[in-house]
Amino acid sequence: MPEIKALTGDQAVAEAMKQINPDVVPAYPITPQTEIAMTFAKFVADGDVDTEMIRVESEHSAMSACVGASAAGARAMTATSSAGLALMWEIVGVASGLRLPIVMNVVNRALSAPINIHCDHSDSMGCRDLSWIQIYSEDAQEAYEHTILAVRLAENKKVLLPVMVMQDGFITSHSLENVEVLEDSKIKKFIGEYKPHKPLLDIKNPVTYGPLPLQNAYFEMKRQQIDAMENAHKIFLDIGEELSKITKRKYYYFEEYKTKDAKAVIVVLNSTAGTTKAVIDRMRQEGKKVGLLKIRLFRPFPYKEVANALKDIKFAAVLDRSDSFGANAPLYSEIKNSLYDLTKRPKLQNCIFGLGGRDISEDDIEKLFSDLLKGNVSDKVKFIGLNE
């Protein structure tokens, strides 16, 4: 039977890792991810898992060791935040380029400078073009389930790409929630025995990992990577359906919350979706037609499906928790792209909020919905909660 446990977002991920029982976990502490590594280290110390942890001297080495372990034929996982992800950036690209199915939890935190330990999405958005699958999580439950789903998706032979699972730093990672922990045996069966593709440790069939392809072959290899991402788009749903059978929850590219008859919709990632749902429930009681589109899969981005979900909406606000400084913010950019081929499309309002952990309140969201319902939409970016 599934068990309800009081867990933080970080602990929920560690719980998922315990059930996955990866072979190798190289890890380095960074706030607000640290509790994942700490909680998991206790599982290792108590013999609850067979995992070997490598207490590396930096995140750069954490990802480097993940690459080595994964190429060797082991199931490898790690977790990081902010500066840690920035430090490993070069090797994040190596991991996907070598087609290694590493799973990494990213607990979203603002990038320096100025240094700040709280949530925004500048870290994971900063590497959205590095060929990692990106899954965003609303709460601890989703972070837990997405981590389990991620392993299967990464290791699928038609995919073989690393996966990043996001959750909001502190807001999710350090809040205690009721988390339904699924049965060990069911998760074990779902994850399955790892069968690595051309492992380095198969000494009878030696392989050269990471050769030097120049003008003659690099392009073709990148094309294969593009194809793998396209495969992931479909396979994400297949694996999600399989997981649904255990959890009875759905894993579509996004969650549509009361959008069917909505006039105004907010599009957002991670924990702010929860706040938005609370506001929607209240406003709906007042007869206001508002809804939410919560994006789960950001890479590969589900353009057609998003277009279809938004085509009948009059007004939509896209809320970004990071900016692209001189270009459209990451989520807004993708939503706008999705709508290009539609003849009838919603008017869009881009909002930037919550940088460096600035709180966004139910009142902020309600005001935004009210503005949208009045057709109060501008092509200028709205900064929510900014003192200016």
Added chain:
Amino acid sequence: MVTIKDLAKKLEEKKFVAGHRTCAGCGIPLIVRTVLAASSKPVVVAVATGCLEVTSTIYPYSSWNIPYIHNAFENAASTISGVETAYKVLRKKGKIKEEINFAAFGGDGGTYDIGFQALSGALERGHKFVYVLYDNEAYMNTGIQRSSATPFGASTTTAPAGKVHQGKEEWRKDITQIAVAHHIPYVAQASLSNLIDLYNKAEKAFNADGPAFLNILQPCTLGWSYPMEKTIEMAKLAVESKFWPLFEVENGVYKLSYKPSKDVPVSEFMKEQGRFKHLFKPENKKILEFIQKRTDEEWDRLLKLCGE
């Protein structure tokens, strides 16, 4: 003890094969083949970006008949720590039956400089692997730039000899002693000119119960600027002049591997190399004297450590 005949036979085992594109006169392939020959078990290698990597794996070709991974420039040590840890787990789980050795290869740029932290971390964590440094004393792959291994006075493309500056103005970092300071079971300095010694050290390194570190001088015909047929001769002069002492540190105990029978001044080693040419101008006599003095001091310090 291995004889030259035994070594020749061992080198027939083709772990690293012809077809690579190292320069004529390059000693790297000989270092790789000699070190790999010393492993009685199958070897898996990680190689840092650098001369060895770019010349041996130009796609779709590979000179490696053994499992090979190149990750990036600065992380051969952390990459092999991941591989070695994977091996430990998979062997415990019974998924791998064979015993395997692990080696990481890096040049001086990838070891003294950009890969320094990864190396230190891997040595401290005690992974069972051999780190092989082929030390050609500058960033040769990108065109002879100064590294912290570059010797005092050498002219490089980023610290060239000119009207005001006379090449590198800092003494090189002592990476071998830094490796020793990690209290790992085996550390050695070796040279291509003493191949049997190199082989024996590699054998000890593979048999060590924990991390091992080999620093091997790799004369570079291009970067040092000497005729390509003189690579072994350069390596020999480096040893004879005490510019490159051969020694080992086994479980903390120092041992001198070779004591030159006569005093050869460092200038004998330097004079045939274009990188030191400017130092032989009369106005730079003081620099040469300084190099000799400091080399003598370091040799004396090493003799003491070795109990000589």
